[in-house]
Amino acid sequence: MTxxxxxxSGLLFGMGLSLSGMTDPAKVQGFLDITxxxxxxxxxxxxxxxxxxxxxxxxxxxxxxxxxxxxFNVPNLNTIDRRLIIGSATFxxxxxxxxxxxxxxxxxxxxxxxxxxxFCIAMIAGMFGATLFNPRPHP
Amino acid sequence: xxxxxxxxxxxxxxxxxxxxxxAAMWLLFSLGRVAGISGILWGGMAGPDRHWxxxxxxxxxxxxxxxxAVLGMPVPAQSSTPLPLVVFSGLLVGFGTRMGGGCTSGHxxxxxxxxxxxxxxxxxxxxxxxxxxxxxxxHIVEGAL
Numbered sequence: 001m002t003x004x005x006x007x008x009s010g011l012l013f014g015m016g017l018s019l020s021g022m023t024d025p026a027k028v029q030g031f032l033d034i035t036x037x038x039x040x041x042x043x044x045x046x047x048x049x050x051x052x053x054x055x056x057x058x059x060x061x062x063x064x065x066x067x068x069x070x071x072f073n074v075p076n077l078n079t080i081d082r083r084l085i086i087g088s089a090t091f092x093x094x095x096x097x098x099x100x101x102x103x104x105x106x107x108x109x110x111x112x113x114x115x116x117x118x119f120c121i122a123m124i125a126g127m128f129g130a131t132l133f134n135p136r137p138h139p
Numbered sequence: 140x141x142x143x144x145x146x147x148x149x150x151x152x153x154x155x156x157x158x159x160x161x162a163a164m165w166l167l168f169s170l171g172r173v174a175g176i177s178g179i180l181w182g183g184m185a186g187p188d189r190h191w192x193x194x195x196x197x198x199x200x201x202x203x204x205x206x207x208a209v210l211g212m213p214v215p216a217q218s219s220t221p222l223p224l225v226v227f228s229g230l231l232v233g234f235g236t237r238m239g240g241g242c243t244s245g246h247x248x249x250x251x252x253x254x255x256x257x258x259x260x261x262x263x264x265x266x267x268x269x270x271x272x273x274x275x276x277x278h279i280v281e282g283a284l
Binding site: 002003004005006007008009010011013014015017018019020021023025026027029032035036041042043044045046048049050051052053054056057060061063065066067068069071073074075077078079080083084085086087088089090091092093094095096098099100103105106107108109110111113114115116118119120121122124125126127128129130131133 | 148151152154157161163166167168173190191192194195196197198199202203204205206207212214215216218220222225226228230231235237238239242247248250251252253260266267269271272274276277
């Protein structure tokens with residue numbers, strides 16, 4: 001019951017990532033290199049995605065209930081805590097080091113590169129590592 | 140690598156971004172879930188509610204195949220980052236996204252779309268540290284070599 005909508009969303013997400021250029025780690029690093037030879041293209045990825053989500057999210061949530069599930073399952077935390085800041089700062093450092101964030105890294109497995117495979121194994125290890133520090137249930 | 144001035148260079152990123160947004164909105168509309176990849180991966184491995192997440196991740200890979208193999212979009216080159224750095228980077232990304240509760244998609248695309256203060260702060264934080272890290276690598280470490 002929940003499989004085909006999830007598959008469809010994943011399919012669109014994967015198509016979007018591949019189209020966007022986010023799966024090219026050199027390009028991502030070029031985008032983050034704002035003081036050097038800045039590659040601005042990827043700003044349009046975030047811009048395009050936010051155009052859609054900023055317009056539609058509240059309208060969807062106002063429906064009260066999703067189409068095929070009993071309730072919305074979105075985080076409702078509103079506290080800015082140390083975990084949020086330290087975690088996000090750590091993620092950004094890792095992202096800058098290689099140009100990979102989780103979605104593009106997973107998708108890049110289809111390219112068959114050794115580097116991507118190694119990155120994904122390390123990323124999963126890092127996720128398990130984080131559970132040693134006060135695990136938070138996934139949002 | 141120089142910044143390209145051709146407007147065409149922006150078309151596929153923009154189309155990609157719009158598609159990412161649509162994917163996230165469909166998931167929220169249909170199943171009431173957030174399209175945050177780090178959370179979906181984690182939940183798909185460790186969560187009690189694996190089913191939809193596994194299907195989402197399968198779709199993600201198929202989506203990539205569709206764009207590259209079917210529509211002929213060129214496949215990006217392999218990362219030239221040295222392997223030890225790749226391992227370190229992966230550990231930081233995995234650790235940081237779990238501790239911070241999200242990544243570029245969950246905080247950046249979905250969270251900001253929901254106007255969540257946490258996600259806005261998280262996104263600003265990882266953008267800043269990402270930019271600083273690339274600055275250090277490209278303009279300080281490589282400059283010193």
